[in-house]
Amino acid sequence: MFRRLLIVNFISCYCLLLVVSNAFAADVFTIRGVEVKEKASSELSAKKKALAAGQRNALGELLKRLTLQSDYARLPAPTDALTGHMVRDFSVSEEKLGGGRYHAKLSVRFKPKTVRALLRRMDIPFAETASRPFVVLPVMISGKTPLLWDEPNPWFDIWGEVTAPDGLLPLLMPERELSDIALVTAEQALAGNIMQLHAVAKKYQSRGVVVPSAEFSEVAVPPAEFSEENKIKIHRAEIKLVTFYSTGKVSKEVSAYESQPGMTSYEFQKQLALVLIQQLRENWKTANLLTTGTMNSLVAVVPFSNLEEWIDVKDKLRNVATVKHFGIRRMSIRESEIIVQFQGDPKQLRVAFEQNGLNLSYAEEQNLWMLQRLPR
Numbered sequence: 332m333f334r335r336l337l338i339v340n341f342i343s344c345y346c347l348l349l350v351v352s353n354a355f356a357a358d359v360f361t362i363r364g365v366e367v368k369e370k371a372s373s374e375l376s377a378k379k380k381a382l383a384a385g386q387r388n389a390l391g392e393l394l395k396r397l398t399l400q401s402d403y404a405r406l407p408a409p410t411d412a413l414t415g416h417m418v419r420d421f422s423v424s425e426e427k428l429g430g431g432r433y434h435a436k437l438s439v440r441f442k443p444k445t446v447r448a449l450l451r452r453m454d455i456p457f458a459e460t461a462s463r464p465f466v467v468l469p470v471m472i473s474g475k476t477p478l479l480w481d482e483p484n485p486w487f488d489i490w491g492e493v494t495a496p497d498g499l500l501p502l503l504m505p506e507r508e509l510s511d512i513a514l515v516t517a518e519q520a521l522a523g524n525i526m527q528l529h530a531v532a533k534k535y536q537s538r539g540v541v542v543p544s545a546e547f548s549e550v551a552v553p554p555a556e557f558s559e560e561n562k563i564k565i566h567r568a569e570i571k572l573v574t575f576y577s578t579g580k581v582s583k584e585v586s587a588y589e590s591q592p593g594m595t596s597y598e599f600q601k602q603l604a605l606v607l608i609q610q611l612r613e614n615w616k617t618a619n620l621l622t623t624g625t626m627n628s629l630v631a632v633v634p635f636s637n638l639e640e641w642i643d644v645k646d647k648l649r650n651v652a653t654v655k656h657f658g659i660r661r662m663s664i665r666e667s668e669i670i671v672q673f674q675g676d677p678k679q680l681r682v683a684f685e686q687n688g689l690n691l692s693y694a695e696e697q698n699l700w701m702l703q704r705l706p707r
Contacts, residue, residue, distance in 0.1 A: 377433035389439035463538035472546035479517035
C-alpha cells in the first residue's frame with residue numbers, strides 16, 4: 332500500500348478539566364452490516380450459502396475486533412461448525428432475491444461467554460472494554476493554511492467514509508453545523524487548544540477528540556531500475572495526530588508516509604485514514620488487554636445520598652464487562668461497602684468504570700477505594 336517513514340515525537344500532558352460522563356454501552360459482540368452476495372441454482376440455495384458465509388465473515392471480524400493485529404495469524408478459521416457454536420442470533424435487512432441470486436446485509440450477535448472461552452483456550456489476549464466515542468476533526472493543510480470546515484476538504488470527507496460508531500473505539504464525525512463551526516477553528520484544533528476541544532467533546536458527549544491533521548505533497552523519486560532522469564511521482568503525507576481526552580490528557584504524535592507508485596491521491600488518503608484508525612484501535616486494545624489468569628478483587632466504598640443513586644451504581648456495575656462479580660459486605664443509609672471481582676488490573680478497571688459513568692479512586696488518607704458516579 333504505502334510505507335511509514337518515521338515517528339518524530341510523542342508528547343503527553345495533563346490539564347485539569349471536569350470529566351464529561353456518558354455511559355456509552357456499545358455491544359462489542361455484535362457485528363452489523365455484513366454484506367452477502369451469492370448465486371446458486373435457486374434463490375433458496377443462494378440464501379442458505381449467503382447466510383452461512385455472512386456469519387463466518389462476522390465471526391472473523393469479531394475476533395479481529397477483540398484481539399491485537401499481531402495475534403491475527405493465531406486466530407482460528409471461522410468454520411461453519413465453529414460459527415454455529417458462537418452465534419446467538421442474527422437478523423437480515425435489505426434482502427433481494429431473483430434469478431438464483433441472493434443479496435442482503437446481516438447483523439450477527441455472538442455469545443460473549445463462548446467467544447471469551449475460545450480465546451482463553453487458545454491463550455490469545457483480548458480486550459472487550461468499549462470506549463465512549465471520540466469525535467474526529469480531520470484538518471488538511473493546504474498551502475500552509477489549515478482547513479477543517481472549509482469545502483472542499485477531501486481529508487474530512489474521506490474520514491467520513493471510513494469512521495464507524497461501533498466496536499471497541501467508536502469514532503464520530505461532527506455534523507458540520509454552525510454550532511460546530513462556532514466551537515473550534517482549524518487553527519485551534521491543529522494546536523490542540525484544550526478549551527475548544529473540551530467544548531466539542533461536551534457537545535457530542537464523547538470521551539474526547541481526535542485531530543488527524545495532514546499535509547499532502549508529491550515527491551519525485553527514481554525507480555530502482557531507472558536512472559535519475561526517469562523519476563516518477565508518489566504521494567507523501569506529513570501527519571500530526573492529536574488525541575484529547577475529556578480527563579484532560581493530550582497526546583501528540585507526528586509521522587510521515589509515502590504511497591506506492593501508481594496510487595491515486597484518493598486511494599492514498601483513504602488507506603492512510605484506515606491505518607490511523609487501526610493505530611488508534613490498537614492503542615486502546617493494548618491498554619485494556621485481558622490475559623488469562625488476571626482475576627483480581629478489591630473492596631470499595633460507594634457513597635450515595637438516596638436509594639435511586641445506589642440502584643444506578645449497581646446497574647452501571649452490571650454493564651462493566653471486566654467485572655465478573657460484586658457483592659455487598661456492609662451497607663448503611665449513606666454508603667455501601669462492596670467487594671468487586673474483576674479481570675485485569677485496577678488501572679484497566681478504572682478505565683472500564685469511566686466508560687460506564689463511574690469513577691474509581693484511591694483515598695490514601697483513608698486507605699480505601701472509593702467508587703462514585705461521574706457527574707452527568
